[in-house]
Amino acid sequence: MIALLLGALAFLVFLPSAAHSQELAKRLILKDGSYQLATKWEVKGDRVRYYSAEREAWEEVPNSLVDWPATDKFEKDRAAGVPSPEAVELDKELEAEQKAEEAKTPEVAPGLRLTEDASVVLLDTYQAQPQLVELQQNGGELNKNMKGNILRAAINPIASAKQTVEVPGLHAKIQAHAALPAIYVNLAQQGEGSQGSSGSTLDTDQPQQPQQPQQPEEPWDRFKIVRLQPKQDKRIVGDIKIAVYGKVSQDQKLVPTTAERLTGRWVKVTPTAPLTPGEYAVVEMLGKEGMNLYVWDFGVNPSAPANTGAWKPDPAKVAPPPDKPKDLGKRQ
Numbered sequence: 001m002i003a004l005l006l007g008a009l010a011f012l013v014f015l016p017s018a019a020h021s022q023e024l025a026k027r028l029i030l031k032d033g034s035y036q037l038a039t040k041w042e043v044k045g046d047r048v049r050y051y052s053a054e055r056e057a058w059e060e061v062p063n064s065l066v067d068w069p070a071t072d073k074f075e076k077d078r079a080a081g082v083p084s085p086e087a088v089e090l091d092k093e094l095e096a097e098q099k100a101e102e103a104k105t106p107e108v109a110p111g112l113r114l115t116e117d118a119s120v121v122l123l124d125t126y127q128a129q130p131q132l133v134e135l136q137q138n139g140g141e142l143n144k145n146m147k148g149n150i151l152r153a154a155i156n157p158i159a160s161a162k163q164t165v166e167v168p169g170l171h172a173k174i175q176a177h178a179a180l181p182a183i184y185v186n187l188a189q190q191g192e193g194s195q196g197s198s199g200s201t202l203d204t205d206q207p208q209q210p211q212q213p214q215q216p217e218e219p220w221d222r223f224k225i226v227r228l229q230p231k232q233d234k235r236i237v238g239d240i241k242i243a244v245y246g247k248v249s250q251d252q253k254l255v256p257t258t259a260e261r262l263t264g265r266w267v268k269v270t271p272t273a274p275l276t277p278g279e280y281a282v283v284e285m286l287g288k289e290g291m292n293l294y295v296w297d298f299g300v301n302p303s304a305p306a307n308t309g310a311w312k313p314d315p316a317k318v319a320p321p322p323d324k325p326k327d328l329g330k331r332q
Contacts, residue, residue, distance in 0.1 A: 025053035028061075029070040036061070106262045108132070108184065111313030114266060119189040120282055120296045122174065123182040124307065132311040133174050135183075135282065135296035138167050165237040165293055170230055172279060172297040175304035179274035183282055185223045187265040190284075221259035222286070223269050228279040228297065229253065235279050237295055255280065275300045 025037040028050055036059075041050035047060050077083075105114040108123050109130035120135045228235035238253070255275065260268040269282065279299045284292040 027071065027074050029067045029074060030061070030065050031067045032065075105264045106184075106266055108182070109313065111315065111318040112311065114184055114186070114264070116186070116188070116264070118184075119186050121184045121186075122176060122298055123178075123184065124176045124310070125178040126306055126310070130313060131307070133176075133307045133309070135174055135298055137294050138172075138281075138297045139294050165291070166231070166234040167228065167237055167281065167295065167297055168234055170233060170235065170279075172281075172299045174297075174307055175299040175301045176275075177302050177304060179276075179300065179302070180271060181275070181298075181300070183223070183225065183269040184262075185267045185269060185282070187220060187267060218286075220261055220267055222284055223259070223267060224283050224285055225255040225257050225269060225271060226281055226283050226295075227253040227255055228281055230279065235281075235297070237281055237283065238291065277301055 025039050027035040028038045028041055028048070029035040036050060037053040038050035039053050041048055043049075043063060046063050048063050048066055049058060049060050051057070052059050105116055107113045109132075112123075112130055112132055114121060114132070118134050119137070122133045122135055124131050124133055226237060228237060230236075256272040257269050258272055260270070262268055277300050279297065281298070282296040284295075286292055
């Protein structure tokens with residue numbers, strides 16, 4: 001038992017010294033690009049005798065295999081604080097991976113880049129600083145106006161029924177300070193993956209199911225901005241009219257916008273004119289099915305407080321302002 005304890009103690013004492021010796025080890029670089037970690041070496045004739053920091057034993061290698069210029073350069077660079085070639089190569093790989101990852105999402109302002117996990121994002125300007133704010137989807141409620149419809153139907157049987165899509169509350173949580181905010185919609189987060197094979201395989205032992213026809217992809221420019229109308233403690237997104245013969249039509253206060261397709265399956269929706277202060281929402285038009293009742297609401301209020309959780313530019317990726325020319329003064 002005592003012998004085991006002494007052995008363990010000796011092992012623990014040995015570990016720090018071994019690690020320390022490797023930290024202080026130099027590189028004896030060979031011409032094939034490999035190297036040996038050694039604490040010291042000496043040249044004897046056509047052989048180089050070195051003390052291995054890894055195996056803690058004397059070893060030899062032919063002098064003709066040693067790349068002495070590379071060995072001397074590595075030691076000089078390390079003494080001067082120059083990073084090793086491995087560190088430089090690793091930095092290059094990390095930089096390439098970062099650039100490839102950033103290429104998937106567009107940069108919308110200096111130091112501000114969209115993220116793949118975001119859905120609908122608003123680009124705002126607060127106190128002269130660009131900021132990104134993610135809009136939350138709000139479930140529109142369908143008010144059937146039963147009393148008015150019944151009365152109207154009783155007076156005029158062929159009159160159409162009218163229903164309104166409403167959002168609770170008079171103001172959205174997110175308030176834009178800029179009159180021309182840009183809206184970025186991530187199509188990948190709207191249930192639209194990239195086209196192509198899913199990678200699954202068929203089991204030949206099981207009866208194959210008939211292949212379902214592929215659903216056509218929704219138009220990428222189907223996202224619009226509407227002006228919401230206040231009503232008591234709610235905001236009206238739009239009206240739905242249902243005729244007695246079943247035809248459904250919708251009426252929204254659409255804001256003129258432009259849509260632009262960006263990289264990474266992002267779509268930029270921008271108003272063509274400054275928005276007046278008030279309440280708005282990003283809506284998804286579903287063609288013949290009408291409008292999605294779930295909307296992304298926001299307001300426009302230049303004097304509103306800062307939005308909580310806004311994404312601010314990364315200072316490391318924002319170029320400093322150019323130096324102002326020095327005032328040389330008036331010539332005499």
